[in-house]
Every structure is written in C-alpha cells, then in structure tokens.
Amino acid sequence: MNPYLAILIDSFWEAVGNRVLWALLLGWSLVLIGLAPFGYVTERSYRLTSSDIDNRGQLISRLAKGSRDQGRLAIVAVAKLLDESFVERLRQAEDSDKSQSRNPITSSELAEQLNQVLSSEELYTPEAFPTAKARDRLLPLIESAERRKLDENEAEELNRELLQQAFPLELSSPRGEHLWIGYAGFKIGDPLPASRRQIRQFIEPVLLAGIIKFGLGILAVFVAIVVTSPMIPDTFSSGALHLLLSKPISRVWLYLAKFFGGCIFVLVNITFVLIGLYFIAGLRFDVWNLGLLACIPILMFVFVIFYSVSALVGLIWGNAIVCVVACMLFWLFCFSLGVMHDAIGPQVEVMPQISRIRTIEGHLMTVDQRGRLGVWNEQFSIWQPAINDEQQRQARTFGPIYNSERRLILTKSFFRDPFGGLHAKNRRLAIIHLAEDEVSDESAGDLSQQKSKLASDAPMSIKQARETPVWLADAGPDLPPELFDVVSLGETVIAVCRSGLFRLDFNRLDLVAVGQKGLFGFQLPISMLSAFDNIAPPDYFLGGNTRAAATRAGDGLIVFSSGNLDHLAFDGSRLSIVNSGKLDGDGTEATLLAMNEKFCVVARDGKPLQILDARLQPLSELTLPNKQQVRQMDWIPDSSDLAVLTHTGHLWRLDCQGAMLSPLAAPLSGRITSLLWKNDHELWLGVKPNRVVQFNLASSQVVADHSPRATTLENVYRWLIKPFYIINPKPAALDTAMSYALTGNKTQSLSLVTVDLEAAQMQVDLWTPIVTNSIFVIVVLGFSCWYVARKEY
C-alpha cells in the first residue's frame, strides 16, 4: 500500500477513535432527530384565519354599515348572518373608532364570525351577488345551491368565494388549502400566510442556507478546528516525528497526508449532517435538493482554508492553542474585510444601477435602484437628482411618465421592505412641470399659470450639483391605495390597484393642487382631491403581487394577478376584458409582461418564458440558458421580436413567431442593467454601475457614453477595498457558492422574497472566491511544505 494512503487511513482511524467526533455525531444526531418531526400539515379548507383579514378596520366598518342595511347588498347579506351580539359589538366598535378610541374586535374574532357564515345555505341570492354566476368556477356551485344539493365542503367553498366578492379589499384571496408548519403531525400556530412555493423559496435560500452557513460553516468548522488543531503539532513533535522521518517517505507528502487526513474528521461530520438534512427536507418538506449534498465539498473547502492556517501555525509553534487563536484572528480579519466589502459593495455596485432610461424634451433621465430620478448633467458629467426625493434603500419608482400635451412628468417612489411590500410617507404623485419660463404663480386664482421652477441657479461645483435637484416637484394627487403598478397607456396613466384600475384625470390635477392648498381659505372635500377614476370592469378586483403592462399599440392593458391573465381593451373611457387565461403555478410569482397584436409574453420568477397568442392561449415555453432570470422586456421597433434583458446583464432577441431565442449583439454584454429602444437600430443601454451608452446597431458603434464621475466612496471602494478584498482569502464568500448549489440561481434577490423582477439582483460570483481561496490555500500549503522540508527537527 502506498505509504501516504496509509497515513490517510490511519488519520481516518484516528478520527474514528476520537471521542469528540462521537460526541459531535451524537449531538448532530439529536439535532436531526429534533428537526425530523417538523413538516407541513395541509388541510383542504376555505375557513378564514386572522392572517386572511387584510384590513380589519375597514371590514368592521363595512360590516357595521351592512348591519344597518347600508352599503352593497352583498355586505348586507353577510352582516345578516352574523351573531346579534357580535353585530352589536361591530356597531359599538365603529362608533368608538370614529371617536378615535380603541377597537376591541380582533382579527381572530372577525375570522371566527365570518367562518360561521361559511356553513350558511342562505348567503347566496342573485340580488346580493349579481355577478357571481358569471364566474365559471362558481356557476356549478350556485346551481347546486339553488337545487339544495350542496354538501358541506361545497357550501364552504361557495360562501368563501362570495365573501371574497363582498370584501375584495378586506380579505385575502381564498387558496382552498391551509398550510401549517407542524411538529409530528401537530399544527404549530396559525396557517401560514404563504403558498408552498413561497415557503420553498424561503426554505432553500434562507433556512437551509442559514443552517449550513451558521450551523456548519461557522460553528462546525470552529469545533473542527479546535479538535484537529493538535494533529499537526502532535505529529511533528520529536517523539513521533523522528520515527516517521526515519521511514523512506517524503516529509512534504507526510505533511500533506496528515493535513488531508485531518480533514477526514470534518468530512465525516459534515456528510452526516447534510445527508440527514437532505432526507429531512425531502421527506418532510418535499424539498429534494441535491444542492445540499453539493455543499459538502464547499464546506470542506471552507474548513481547508482555516485548517491550512492552523496547520502552518502548528508547524511553526507546535502548540494547538496557538493554532486555534491564530485561526480566530484569521477569521476575524476575513470577517472584517468581508463586512466592509459587503456593506459598501451594494451601495457602490448595485444601488446606482440604472433600471430605467427615458429621454424627455432633450433631458436624459434615469431611475436607479434607490429609486432616484436622475438627469444627466453634461457640465459635471454626473446624474443630478431630478427632484428632492431622498431614498437610501432599494426602492421602486413609477415613472417618469411624460405627458407631452401638458409638458409634465409624473413620478412616485416607494421603498421596499424585505418581503417586497411598497411603502412611502404619502401616496402623492410628484409632478414636474417643464415650463419654458420658471415663473411660479403662488396665487390660487390663475391655475393655468402654475408651473414648476428650477430648483436653484446653476450649481457651481460638482458637490453642489450632486445635492441640488434640477426641479422643484409639485405634490400631485394621491395614488389609490394598495397600488401594484402605474402604467402609461398612450397619454393616459393607469394606476393598477387592488380595488381596480384607476385612470388619472389630468384635467383635475390643477383642482387637486388648489384643494391641497385650500381655496379662499377653505379646505376642499377629500373626495374632490382625488384625480383617479376606476375604469375597470365591474367587480374587477386584483389579488396579491399583481403586475400590468400596456399593450404595444397602447390600446389596452395586460394584467397578471393571482395566476389569472387578463387582456383589457381601452376604449378611451373604460377598460373591458377582451380575453382571459389561467397560468400554472400559485400565482404569487414575480412577473413581467409584454403584449403586441399577436403575442403575449410572460416572464415569471423561476418559470420558463411563456409565449401566448392574442387570445392568451399558450403557444410555447422557452428556458433561458443557465436559468437566467428576466429583468426587462421591450418590443424591438419595427419588428415582432422582443428584446429580453436578463439579470446576468445579457440581451436576447425573442422571436415569438418561431419561438426562438438568440443572443442580441450589444456592447458591454454581461453588464447591461436596462434598455430603451430609440428606433429599430438605436438602443440606449444602462450599463453597470451607472453608465448609459447609446449604441447604433447598424454600425455596431457606441454613439454616446454617459459615464458619470465616481464619488469619493466609489473611488475608495474600487481602488482600495475591492482589490484588497479580491486578493485576500474570503471563506465567507463561499456562501454564494452554497446558495448557488441550493437554488441554482446565478443571481440572488436582495429581498427575502422575490416580488419584482425588475429589482436589481446580486450576481452570484462563483469563481472569484473559489480561485482566490484556492490560491490562498496553495500558498499557505506551499509555504508549509517548504518549511517542513527545510526544518531541522
């Protein structure tokens, strides 16, 4: 047998003989046994839970009004089926709510009362629910109900759908299934307010990755370092070493064999835990993720990085305690550098990324990932803020929407919470009036003369220019609540909200402005301050995470909501449904849409690109190479092809007719963040980090390059922190490799849940950490080998 193989085998037996190994395996076994009973508990049910109550206050108010025969008949019908005592409480609650006192009715109580309604056979009446029969899914249930042939489950399903019609904004859409996290079959807490797909989206990158990163990547590796740290000092102490060195073997190979022999200890531990997790995740959560097993070599690599340091220190000082201390110092160094890089990196590389490009009246305007609206300042070569709108977090900005008739720009920014929800201090649209002169008439009387003005005189320095907005925006009307999207439909602006599709009436903008200031010292009624009108079809309500887009011709909308796809035509005053379709999946996926006269293209998170015909019937599906995620889609002018931009910064041309994808030749491929077609041969590209390049496809030449000057922070990051980070070892950066192994995605959302495909995603850099860490290990092992070869023991 090869002597070095003999050392490896001996190291294995050494590991097997180590009590700490057995103690650790016992500990891991207990953890796995403890985790194993966790799993899903599902029940087919339409019953409501407290998490289904989206707007408690409004629900109480409507039910209270309904109990007084006020409001829609559907609500009155529901209120009639509630307990009398509860109705009384509802009325009291509504009265006390008006006087700003505490509301005593909880969401759980509301859900409980509404659940009583679910078993009623008297809820449905054609008068209360006139549109219910129009729903294909409800028609057979209603017919059965009319014949009194509904069983308990069917009655529950019908009544739940009717409740949803009565309270579309106050209740979450019914899923027909309740999902709990259970332990040994027992439900824990309330049903989860998320679908299996969303939970899976959470389990893989967050829960499993968390267990692996912190449980194994830090804790287990540290324990392993403590346990294995004496191996090299013990081997290279005189009593054992002289005998080994008297044998006909190479010192260097002896060292390497002992080094890799030490890794066996960790390999046994990690393999045990990850195989256990693999089966628990698979058997209990139906997440059969082979990426878990792929994490074994990655975690081993993390250990090897630290162990190479420990082994070198052990060679030089021959003391296990010094080895552990040296490893901790090394970890602290790597951690500090990683934190510095990870804290500044997104601010310099992700947040400035341009997500939208517009050219408005000669101004080149962009929206970055912070949601900042920037205007190109040629004098200083910077993106000057268009308006004063501070957003430090990743945000979603609607617009800039340009109305050429009135020469104004509309925009509004929201910031996102980690779960993708949009928030803002208020819902007022910001309006920029592009006036020829900057006279602003403060008098309320002359409304037609009210214009925005330039924020200040021309800035004198680059610092001033970076801080000074170009325009002072006026506060416009409030956007409707529970907004999903704002779409420009020709000269019309449509706000896509949960309660419908609202059209902005430009004629009322000035009135709203006056109303906000007051007229002759009097405040105008709130209803007069709204400039939006619901132009959706009757009873058109939207579910969670809705996305909409204007058709290419600007004559309609395509809307994706809760798995349903609707094509709505705009006749100049109202929208009406032309075609509808249902897509597979649970309908919660982040989505991008594009539609022309013949085709509709749907890009969804984690799903293939779907091409549908004009009647929304599926034609074909295409998968982008390497599981690339779509970031933007735009029709190519004078063509029926669609330009598809992915989060990896690559451009593709989608031939909808032939259902073919082909690379679209563009400069700086791999760094593109947004696109805008000027015409069929001229393309504006947003390029990382915050450049805009004008590219001529016919001549394949860059016509203009708007590359802003770097700030001090950007320079420090690019020329100091990043190079230092790149050349240094970074074990923690291997987390990205683990995340890739677990999810298979080359880009990662910055939110916990992906709700917006347009939001920038961090590109998973697999190879830099692997290469730099490999070089580090090779250098450290090389030095150790040189030391061993030269050392006289």
Added chain:
Amino acid sequence: MLESPAIDVQQVRKSYHDGWLNRHSIEALQGVDLTVRRGEVFGLLGPNGAGKTTLIKILLGIVRCTAGSASLLGAPAGSRAARQRIGYLPENLSFPSHHTAVRALQLYGRLSRVSERVIHSRSLELLELVGLAGRQHELVRKYSKGMRQRLGLAQALLHEPELLILDEPTDGLDPVGRSEIRRLISALREQGKTVFLNSHILQEVELVCDRVAILADGTLRGVGTPRELTTQFHGALSSRVRMELGGELAAIESLRAGHEHELLKLPEGKWQFSTTAETQSEIDQLVDRIRQKNISLLKLDRTRPSLEEVFLSAVEDKRVQPGSTNS
C-alpha cells in the same frame, strides 16, 4: 569490489544557530570521522550534549550536516534508499494514542513499503519475540514505558533492515527485559545485521558491543573495542595494584619513593598499600623490593579499569587526540 561500510562518517560538522538573528553559533559536531563495519554491534557513548543525537539525526537525514559527509550502507545518509534499509528505535518514543500494537506495526510497515502479507506474518512473530503477544489489541496508550519500548523495537525490525540504529533501547526496561534485548542484539549480530547502539548504560555497551566510540563536546575521543580503549587510555588508566603488608612504616613508605602511592593503616598492624603498575615486570620488581626490605606480603590484588572509568577519563582527558586509534 569492497563492500561499503554500514556507516561511514567523514569530517562531519554541525553548527546550530541561536539567539537574536541567529548570531550565536553552537558547534554540536566538530569534524567527526567514524566508520562502522557491517555485521558489528557498535556502541556510541558520550555525556549529555556530546552530539550523539545530532550524529544519529544526521545519519537519518533528520538534520543536515554543515560540512563533511555521511553514508549508510553505501547510500547518502538521509536518502530514501538509505532509510529503506535501516530500522530505527528513537529515544522517548511515543505512539499515537489511537494505535494498538497491531495497528502501529501495520502503519510503520506500510511506511517502510512492506507488503500486507509480510506485515501480517512478521507482526505476530515480532510481537512474540518482544514479549507483547496476547496484548497486541490493547491501545498503546495503556502500555508501560517498557512495553512501548518493546513495540518500538518490533517496528524497527519489521522490515528486516540491514542496519539497526537503537537509541537507548533498554530505557524503561526491567533487568529481565534488558537481558532479553541484549540476547536479541546478539542474535541480530549472528544474523549478520549491523547494530548501532546509543546507550548511557556502559556495562550494557561493554557486554554487547564489538566496538565503542566515545563522543564528547562534538569530538570523537576514541574508537575501538573496550580493551583497545583501555589500552588507548593506558597512560591514565594502567593496572592498579593493592597489597596488604606487615612491617615497619618507614620501610613500607620507601617502597615507592618517588612514585604515586596510597597508604592506609589497617587493624592488627597491617597496612594497605596501593600503587599503579603499568607492566608485569614493574609488579615483579615491587615484590622483589618488599622481600628485600623484609616486609610481609599478606595479600595482593590487581585490578583493570572498567569501561566507565575509561569513559570518564576519555571525557575529561582533553589530551587524547581522536582518530589516533581508529581502526
């Protein structure tokens, strides 16, 4: 073609550097010449810090000599070819705590590139030989020091080396164990093996070694058989004569006038007279003089110096030039 010696050391020097920036130099070996013939049992003696361990480390290639050359069985010292053919029992031997005797022999056999079959058969044989049969499956960490030493000897013999370098082989062994080791060394000599023995127990070396070298302060003070070494240190350590005499004190004192002698009064009017006599004729002359002076010669003892006395003398005597009696 002449067969190369088992060990050939030519003008080997070794300096260690110490202190801040290695400015202090310590000469561990100062030009050592030594030849060990094949098939002999050779003992290396020297006080602590004499350079014995350094010399062994150079032979094994664990350290490199600063100057000079050393070879084992015709191959450069420290080369893989040389290490393939030697068995080594280090001083203060320690085994990994997870080893049993069988697993230790298995590992060291594999490191010596011995086939599995031979390891299996030789292990049992050697464990029997060193008295560990029946305890081969116990963990070595539970062994006594003597048992570990026996196991160390077994591993040194496992691959049937031509040359054995034993560093304090009887350390920790009881008298019976020491006797067994001596018998084993004798048996190895009979098999034609060369044994290079480093031991502090001089009587043991005297009993088993064909030749002995004395190393002190990095220089070789003498090499030869124990008898040759006694002869080599003749001037300092000739035969000593001790007599019990009866007679007048003045007459007794005049016996060795001008020579070194000791006189001790014993009961009943007797005297113990001690002096040195380098040759037999000198003793004969002394006896003749006793008779001439009418002194009664009651008892006469003649003693030769032990190896310990030779060793102590060699270590302390700086006048003796090394290499002068090297054979």
